[in-house]
Amino acid sequence: MVExxxxxxxxxxxxxxxxxxxxxxxxAVALLVVAGWYVATGAPVNQGIxxxxxxxxxxxxxxxxxxxxxxxxxxxxxxxxxxxxxxxxSLYIVTFQSEDGSSGAVNSNTLEQQAxxxxxxxxxxxxxxxxxxxxxxxLALGGVAAAFLGMSILVxxxxxxxxxxxxxxxxxxxxxxxxxxxxxxxxxxxxLGTVAxxxxxxGYSVDSDILLNNHILRRSGDFYESTYRxxxxxxxxTLTSIAAMIVMTITxxxxxxxxxxxxxxxxxxxxxxxxxNTYMLNLSLLRWYKFxxxxx
Numbered sequence: 001m002v003e004x005x006x007x008x009x010x011x012x013x014x015x016x017x018x019x020x021x022x023x024x025x026x027x028a029v030a031l032l033v034v035a036g037w038y039v040a041t042g043a044p045v046n047q048g049i050x051x052x053x054x055x056x057x058x059x060x061x062x063x064x065x066x067x068x069x070x071x072x073x074x075x076x077x078x079x080x081x082x083x084x085x086x087x088x089x090s091l092y093i094v095t096f097q098s099e100d101g102s103s104g105a106v107n108s109n110t111l112e113q114q115a116x117x118x119x120x121x122x123x124x125x126x127x128x129x130x131x132x133x134x135x136x137x138x139l140a141l142g143g144v145a146a147a148f149l150g151m152s153i154l155v156x157x158x159x160x161x162x163x164x165x166x167x168x169x170x171x172x173x174x175x176x177x178x179x180x181x182x183x184x185x186x187x188x189x190x191x192l193g194t195v196a197x198x199x200x201x202x203g204y205s206v207d208s209d210i211l212l213n214n215h216i217l218r219r220s221g222d223f224y225e226s227t228y229r230x231x232x233x234x235x236x237x238t239l240t241s242i243a244a245m246i247v248m249t250i251t252x253x254x255x256x257x258x259x260x261x262x263x264x265x266x267x268x269x270x271x272x273x274x275x276x277n278t279y280m281l282n283l284s285l286l287r288w289y290k291f292x293x294x295x296x
Contacts (some may be wrong), residue, residue, distance in 0.1 A: 008228050011283070019284035023277050028182035029175045037184045045180050048158065048191035051132030051137035054080065060090050060121035067092060070280035074118035075111060085256030091123065093258070117237050117280045126268040140195045147199055151206050164213050167285040171277040172205040179270040186265065193259045194266050201270040204241070208234045208278045216286050223290055231279060240273045 009020070038044045049056060061067045065287045067090075068082055078097050085091040096111065108127045115122050128136075151172060176198055188194065191295030215230035216223060 001163060006228075006232045009222060009231075009279075011227065011287070016284040019287075020281045023174060023281040026273070026276070027177060030174075030178045033181035033184055041292060045183050045190045046187070047137065048096060049080075049097065049128050049133065049187040050192050051133045051140070051190065053109060053128050053133035055125065055127040057094050057096075057098060057108070057111050057115060058123040059092055059094060059115050059126040061092055062090060062119070062121075070118065071120075074120065075114050077111070083256075086254055091256070098133070111115060128227045136192070140192060144176075144198055144202075147202050148176075151202055153204065155210070158210070159213065159217070161289075163285055164217060164288040167282045167289075168206060168209040170285075171209050171274070171282045172202055174277045174281070175201050175205040175270050175274045178273040179266045182269050183266065188262045188265060191259065191262065193263045197263045197266040197270070200267065201274070204238070204271060205274050205277070206263050208238060208274055209282050212278055212282060213286065216290065223287065225281065234278065235275065237272050238275055242268055245271065259262065 034044045037046075058283075059071070061070060067084070071079065071082055071092060071094055075096075076093075080095045080097045083093045083095075085093065108125050112122055112125055140166075151167075152169050155168045159165045159168075179198065179201065182188075183190065183194065212227070212230045215226040219226055219229075221229070226272050245264045245267040249261050249268060252260035252264060
């Protein structure tokens with residue numbers, strides 16, 4: 001059985017500014033990416049058909065010498081994306097966005113007829129109207145905002161002190177922004193699945209940050225001894241989750257389950273960001289609060 005030991009970091013070698021500089025720099029870059037994406041596209045992250053409206057059709061292309069060209073030629077509407085399913089080499093998922101100014105998705109009956117005329121086998125077809133997608137978008141984003149607001153209120157109620165509370169809130173905010181920026185870079189669309197992943201990251205972030213705050217502020221022992229106790233539990237927990245998400249992402253990619261692969265990727269990067277934010281940014285603020293802020 002493999003035993004994992006969390007190394008004891010000598011935090012005395014680093015100043016608070018040095019510890020906070022890296023996570024704050026990464027957060028600044030992530031915010032620039034998200035802001036730039038918003039300026040360029042009108043949205044902070046690319047949205048899937050659940051939010052924009054559209055049609056998804058799964059077709060089997062028997063003659064796969066140049067499947068993408070065949071699929072493009074088969075439909076009069078231009079596909080938004082064409083994804084192959086590795087587990088089934090001839091199966092492709094073709095997505096069409098709603099037409100500009102249209103309240104509905106591309107006509108599914110028309111797409112099905114065009115696919116069959118091209119000699120494709122249609123496995124499934126589903127559509128989401130633009131109006132329904134817009135309502136779903138506001139509902140999902142409202143859920144994320146409500147979860148973040150509720151988390152912030154709970155944290156301030158628990159610690160009743162500004163610095164420890166704001167440290168948790170900033171870390172949780174960064175844990176969401178960094179994966180969103182990486183979603184833009186990696187071409188992962190915002191869907192109901194990735195929204196669920198962002199909600200999970202809020203829970204993971206609050207869990208690890210509160211664990212650290214409790215050990216340092218509410219338990220006996222030296223500051224660095226309390227930090228190491230929290231790290232033994234928190235780092236082990238987070239690395240175990242990262243390993244599980246990596247396995248899920250690889251498996252989902254092999255079998256062509258795009259949604260699970262996207263969720264796993266978002267969680268892997270979000271959990272990695274959580275390690276950095278908790279044990280560098282949050283810790284630097286707690287150390288300042290413990291040794292300098294309280295005494296002033």
